[in-house]
Amino acid sequence: MKKSKSKKQSNTQQEATNVEEFSFNITKIAVSQICKSVGFKRSQILALETLTLVATKYLEALAKSSVSFSNAANRTQSNLLDLTNALHDMSQVGFRGASTLYDNNCLLKSSVLEDLSAFVSSTAEIPFAKPIERAKEREMEKVKASTGNLQRGAHIPEWLPSFPDVVSNEKCNKRVNGEELWENSSSVLGCQSDGFEEKRNPGKLAKERARVKFRINGGGKRVQLNGYSGNNLFSQTKDEEPEAEYKKPIKSKENQNRVYKRRKL
């Protein structure tokens, strides 16, 4: 039941199987060192683990409330003021000046910060018991030095096209702050001008198409290539046969000339 707080390695320690256990074990070492500095010689295992759990929950609760304070102010990164507000929220026993918290609008004069500074100056440092491996600096991913790629980060793959240029939208119905629906935004409208014809008939080919013809070996045989059939590419037909798909009558000589010109290319 009782575990010695000395710095000798305990035989009851088990290796961590996942990330949570690993961080929990490290936190347990730190908490036991703090308890030793306070004056305890020994501890029950369950008591130590409970205190460690409470410490981790406290840390996470501090972080979460600080994050929600910064998010409420339209920010993603927390600053000292968010942290001070979070510390105020987390204090259960109260602190000096808690009743007049927002009277003078100066959060940095908070007594919580003063208490922390007094704690730092009065308490001796507690070096961590086990050696800590510093994380190796990750090798910076080399981004190709093209003009488009310098702007966007490594999280966007190379094979994606670059972002469209932002075209200024000069419509008269604009909101005060420049807000507009996403569909009407300039980035989306800029895309539409390129493939506009395709969007008219999505998935359908044009009805009137020129017939593609070519000759094989320059001989008498003339092979007609159907405009849109992929399977039966080669079919021998005579020009005189009427074909229902094509509205325009086919003139054979002109087609031959057309074919000849194409083969030259």
Next chain:
Amino acid sequence: MNHNQQSGDAKNDDDSALSDFLASLMDYTPAIPDELVEHYLAKSGFQCPDVRLIRLVAVATQKFVAEVASDALQHCKARQAAVIKDKREKQQKDKHLILTMDDLSKSLLEYGVNVQHQDYFADDPSTGRDPASREE
């Protein structure tokens, strides 16, 4: 005008005190390693490029744990002071400062955390009541 100047001076003093405190944070190494704190902060969504704020969180947590532990120590010493029978036990008292669940639960209760063990569990709500008052 004077009031504004005074408040401005007061703010400058506070800012300088605060910046001194933050500078002293970099000299002070908290008991909880920076990487561990960063892991828990990242788990909760806390984003901050400033290392001093991470140290501040570590120091705040260390202060909290130290306060809880010192309260538990007070409870432990108070219990031992009440149990002294012989003079020999006074010397043994210093060696037996053990963090028990009992003391810890009492000190955590003051901080709003309930980790009290139930004394016993019963299978019936009327267990332990006076038999005359039991409703059957």
